[in-house]
Amino acid sequence: MIRITEASKTFHEKSTEVHALQNVTIHVQKGEIYGIVGFSGAGKSTLIRLVNRLETPDTGTVEVAGQNLSSLKGKKLSALRRKIGMVFQQFNLLDGKTVFHNVSLPLILEHRSPAEIEKRVAEVLAFVELSDKRDAYVSQLSGGQKQRVGIARALATNPEILLCDEATSALDPQTTESILKLLKRVNREMGITILLITHQMQVIQLICDRVAVMEKGRVVEEGPVLEVFGRPKEEVTKRFVRTVINDQVPETFYDTIRAESRHYRLEQLKFIGDTVNEPVIANLCRRPGLEVNIVGANISPLQGTIMSVFILQLIGETEALRSAEEYIDASGALRQRLMIDWESRNITEIPAGKERTDG
Amino acid sequence: MDEFLNSKIFGIKWSRLLNSCGQTLYMVGWGLLIGTVLGLILALILVLTRKGGVLQGRLPRVLYLVVNTYVNVIRSVPFVILLVTIMPLTRLIMGTTIGSTAALVPLVLYISPYLARLLENSLLECSPGILEAAQAMGANIWQIIRYFLMPETLGSMVLALTTGAIGLLGASAMAGYVGGGGVGDLTLTYGYEKMNTPLMILTVVILVAFVQLIQFLGGAISGKLRAHR
Incomplete structure (x- = not known):
């Protein structure tokens, strides 16, 4: 579903160069929940943004659903992005607007009819259990509810892939757990492939099928979650496993x-x-x-x-x-x-x- | 009615006073409207093409530099000087250099870069995360502006326009130099030069009332727009 091959990316700051990604190769299979864990600055954010081309690699290739992204531009790029939902740590919702308005935005961008929008928003709001908050303003919601709106917005266009950028990092432990359960449902019930990045090993522990551990722009360890938790090889992996076990x-x-x-x-x-x-x-x-x-x-x-x-x-x-x-x-x-x-x-x-x- | 208009207040006819108020409203109104359109375009160019802007890399960097320099240059010229130096341009556009309409040319030229700076600041209040979410949704540049950037910063932009409108009111007082009329002109020519102190005070009171009104309206509209934030 997602194939990133030997991707490298260097950011040129004023006097230094930051090697955000160095020869990173990952392969996310259709229908799985793939987690990338690393401390801040490990390159996770850059990596996840390659998938919807918010970032482009200096070298290496990115393939999503069999499509090479390097040549995508304009309308084709927009079309691809509509197949990929994204959820953010800071939710990135329009705070002054209603829940309904926020969730309908991706549909408005697709020029769907008002009746269609009405129907689809009702569906996704029911899925994230926020039907009663339809007309509430985002600013009135709690963090967990905001993230549910974020997830509903990402699901509105029926995407095949959901990208989660530290989706639970701004939430308290209890809310984190309920959001993780929701993501698991998104994966199991809607069959959506999920790629998530996090610095919380708990997230990997609870919902991921496979995990990649990143450090200093490299993937240092990768494999099925049971294997990586059972026999962590790298020191950084052991440190992460120790945070939850x-x-x-x-x-x-x-x-x-x-x-x-x-x-x-x-x-x-x-x-x-x-x-x-x-x-x-x-x-x-x-x-x-x-x-x-x-x-x-x-x-x-x-x-x-x-x-x-x-x-x-x-x-x-x-x-x-x-x-x-x-x-x-x-x-x-x-x-x-x-x-x-x-x-x-x-x-x-x-x-x-x-x-x-x-x- | 005519009787009232021909009656005098502090040595001038009421009709003259009302006419002056009308001229001021005309200049500030149209100046603000056209200036906002131009200023917004300039502000959008500045925000979208700056370092880290949505269009950075997609439009030539020189566009940012040109607009930024233009705004800085115009902003550093005092209005009175701008008014007289661009007279040939005014004549070219309006066919005349005299009157309220002619005064609009320098007013717009003066206020649009000012509004551009104010609106630029407002637009920059939109969190980069919102713009990133918009891009991730597959929004094109017009959709980003229409559905994300503008709605997110509308309240702040109204306050910016309020400040701009008051600046415009101040500038319009100098339009008398090119026969633009207006309350400011009345103050200078009848009040100051003819040493009619009561009239001068009256016109100043009128200007203060204008400013209060603009500020009140701006604050109220902006407050309404930001009600749920």
């Missing part, structure tokens, strides 16, 4: 862990959905010569399923620990050995290849 040992446990005089290892276990069919932790407890302390646990919804993280302190002889690790790996749970640096009180992950059996 706590996979750390609570600091208050540090002293308890340190007080253990016997031989032990810290292991982080992740279970995603029902990929693991046995009671791994219960079975670990029953293993001879092994003692299990749970020092951290977190259960979060993820993509309609559940991801649980446990941090275990396994106490026992080297051989018992080794075989316990083998058992965990065989069970299908994602395992990661951790180390606490007692000086800095930082936790470091030990990559699977570098685990020493005596550790």
Whole structure:
């Protein structure tokens, strides 16, 4: 549906050059919700604006619905933009006008008849559950209601694609959740492909099918949400995942862990959905010569399923620990050995290849 | 009625006074109307072709520079000087350099760049986000102006025009130099030069009343337009 290939874009400021995009390639499939996450200045805004040609790449190509955008101008460009709805962080509505007027604007631009406009606006307002606010002025609405109007306006022309530019970033957590549910409905019930950018990992966690992580104008990691959340590779990705899924040992446990005089290892276990069919932790407890302390646990919804993280302190002889690790790996749970640096009180992950059996 | 018109107030006939008021309204009215059209066109060019403007890159940058320079140059010439220096142009357009209608040429020439600056400021109040949303919807440039840029800034533009109208009123006082008449002319020729102090005070009161009226109307209309913001 959307194919951006090796797009680069540099902004020339007075004395410096800003590399907003560097060789970015993403492919959004029809019908999915694709999320791009990154801190501010990562290039997300520029990237999403390539899709409706509010920005043009210096090099690289952008294809939307099989159409190469680089040659589009005038009426053809307008026609394409009408197939792409866009929702903004600051809503960008005409505050002094009514809800009806705002939602009807894209239809007025298409020279639709008043009867048609009346009908379509009623439909989309019903969809976003704002039928009763039809004649209210936008300035009288709450942030969440304004964003619903924004979404209704974007849907008015029956687009195939919806672009969301930080659509929930100006909203409180509760409203954020209701807007996300609405976006999910837009995707499932209307079959609209959604490309969104956000700095809130929660948005990715709750509604996205696939995610790309951006840093300094590059896509550093990309894949299905379950995969990226389960085994984040890049440091920035881990930081983002940590904002919604706590996979750390609570600091208050540090002293308890340190007080253990016997031989032990810290292991982080992740279970995603029902990929693991046995009671791994219960079975670990029953293993001879092994003692299990749970020092951290977190259960979060993820993509309609559940991801649980446990941090275990396994106490026992080297051989018992080794075989316990083998058992965990065989069970299908994602395992990661951790180390606490007692000086800095930082936790470091030990990559699977570098685990020493005596550790 | 004739009796009343021929009766005198502070040494001049009522008919003369009313005629002067009419001339002032004529000059300010038409001057504002034509000046607004021209000023708005200039303001739109400035706003749309400036750095980061909607048409930046689609129209040559020189257009912005030309309009911007034109506005600055005209704005730096005092009205009285403009009035006499452009007399040949006035004659070319109106066929004469005398009278209220002839005075319209320098008035419009003087006020339109001023209005352009004021309206430019108003138009710039439109948030870039609104314009971006308009573009994302596939609006062409005329649609952006008509459905987004203008409605969003109308209240502010009315206030700008109010300020412009008062400036125009001030300028029209000097139209007497080219026989344009008006209340200002009356003040200068009958009140000041003939040392008719009561008349001078009366005409000043009339000018003050004009300003108050314009300001009141402008404020009321703008307030109505911004009622729901």
